[in-house]
Amino acid sequence: MPQNYAIALLLLSNSFHQSTLVVLVPVLQSIYDLPLSALSLIIGGGLLVSAASVPLWGRLATRHGTKPVLIATTTASMIGIAVLAASVALTISSDQFIYSGLFLLIASRLIYSMSACAALPISQALQVSSGQATALLGRLGSLGAVNSLGRLAGNGLIGPLLTFGILLPVAIVLPFYAFVLHGLRRTSWPEPAKLARQAQKIPGYRLPTVGILSAGGIQLAVGGAYVLLGPLLKDRLALSPEGASGVAGLLLMAALATGMVSQLFLTRLFRDRFMSAFTIGCGLASCGFAFLVVGSTMAGLGIGTCLLASGTALALSANQATSLAAANDIYRSQTSTLLASVQLLGLAAGTSLFGILGSIDVAQALTAAAFLPLALAIAVPSHHFLKASLQTIREGSHE
Template sequence: MPAIAASTFHQACLVVMVPLLQDVFDLTLSMIGVVVGTGLMATAISLPAWGRVEAYIGALGALRIILSFAVLSVSAIAISFLLVSYALISPLLGLAVLITARVAYSITVPALLPLTQAILARNTQNSSKLLTPIGRLSSMTGLGRLAGNAAVAPLLLLGGAAPLVAPIPVYAVCLFFAFKQSSPATIKRPKSREQKDRFTLPKTALLIGFALQLCLGATYVLLGPLIKDSMQLDSTEATTFASYCLTAAVLSGLVAQLGLLPIFRKHTSIVQITSAMSFTAGLTLLCVAHTLPFIAMSAAIIGASAALLSATNSVYLLKQLPASFKAKGSTTLSCSQFAGLATGSILGGFGGEASLTLTFSFATLIALVFCVGGSGFVISHKPVARPLRPSDI
């Protein structure tokens, strides 16, 4: 859906604009990490509640709430940037508005993807065919990131706040149609105590999701500063080149999701362990990358590998759960992923001020232990499929 693409477009713009945000709001790299990490941690805390919200008011009602907050919060972020850049308010006041709006955005909009994944999994009868539609849905987020990364440089020609304003019309149109559409009747399904006690979420999948996003959070926050230091560029130039590298990462992820997943949909285990290993290899290359082509190549490897690993990990988790638990499982996995992003952003901010190379090396170690090790554990401990019960349908 367009709103999911707009969400990742906004996220991509903020990541690429890190050097510019530092200049406008007079922030250090560690402060940027705290700002990004605060929003992501708010997402991690709030996501589990959206499964319950969807169960009580329905998917359309939850969508209306999410899109309303999307319009208001993104508008506030753009306005704070404009007011500070034109010296109409102090950077401190602008930063307070930015953080408040960012938290409001973070507790609502990121729930779009897991709720959609849960609905998709609930409506897919054959679990063996789940990998391809999950990959296509994830490609929508990739399209948003691709557009965000590629559009930052030309949009900056229109003004510093243009990339922040761009997703607002998309959210507004989606909100209009959400309120125009009538809500279907929702049926609440009571869960027995036996069901609640019998099913637990696969902890390995949650750990892999956390570690993967931790490494991505640190990497994407530090990509602009890495380019700036390696090539001795100013903030605007570093932002432009970072957008090119992140575009390469997202484009490679889209190719992997739309091209490779349909081909290897029956070999999920092979895709998972291979993508985990190549993700670790991409992080290793960033530790020694000092030229733009080398950095772009490393980012492309990381983007493709992360897209494949994220999709296969989601499928692994959803396959283990009955239909009534899929929304809870999907939102909990997203909670773990956003907690990883928050931790990685803070780690990237503080670690980047000390040493970019050491921070990337630490991220590589985490990927090796948890992504590769966790994927190996998943492959070697495949659960035996249980019979389908009437309560699961």
């Protein structure tokens, strides 16, 4: 199995499992006899665990190479899912094992959250050296699209899989992880970090400040949109809480599909014009927010949600491409995992911050969130233009 197929299957398996686990919350709540708040803390807490652990995997990749790290994270993810399957099987077998099952559930979430988070950013870092720079944005978009496809498949297949019992949707990805491990072990690719260490030529690491601020700002706005969409639908369309949740789920599915199309096709239109892609992506996201702020119909709110998803997918891919292209070969995995950690933290912070603001006024909270991509669309290209101008002036003065 070639390297790209192994990585694609790994990303599909990860995103499929993560999406099915979210949908399975009511079933797991019944199995473990837990209140929703406690189970949400166990499952959602994995976001913070991932944010804390993913930069560590980047450092390990810098020290030991990407291949052993991908093998280690895949193995750990496989173990985490196996422990979750054992937890479910143990708990449903008898009520006397409920505490043992709960302990295994928490252990499985810790293992999986600490390991699976590294697959996408390290795979993105590998794309820089796997082809021409003009195709980098398209390759990053393809990885994002594969990730989105796994989430769509998880959401769509959970119903049919549950007809065969709770264990099947939990454990179905385990054989695919085995195929991934087989494929990763049989392939090899350049390891600049290893070569540099052997030559004892290791430059200092430069923090991608602009990339970090951009990724955090975009995800802060996305987190706000996620948490405010349900209350917005309830107010604008006069829906019941249950109805608003159902419509929000449908709109988010449509947004996920739209983002996948953007990652597959829009990223290829810009080739190596990363800053143009970033600016237009932020502009599309701002237009999406505008539709959400003023929209009063299902069509208007749906268009806003899809524009937001398309724009943020393009902007995040462009930001990743800009940061990776500027990074030294040795530190690309470290840069990619750092950006992934910031995105997770931004998403968590946006959900919390705009959830609080939305409890005061949903429309004003959305308006505040809309200014984030708009500000980035102006500030980041301006920064790059000024930086390039200063560089040209310096080079002219030396001549």
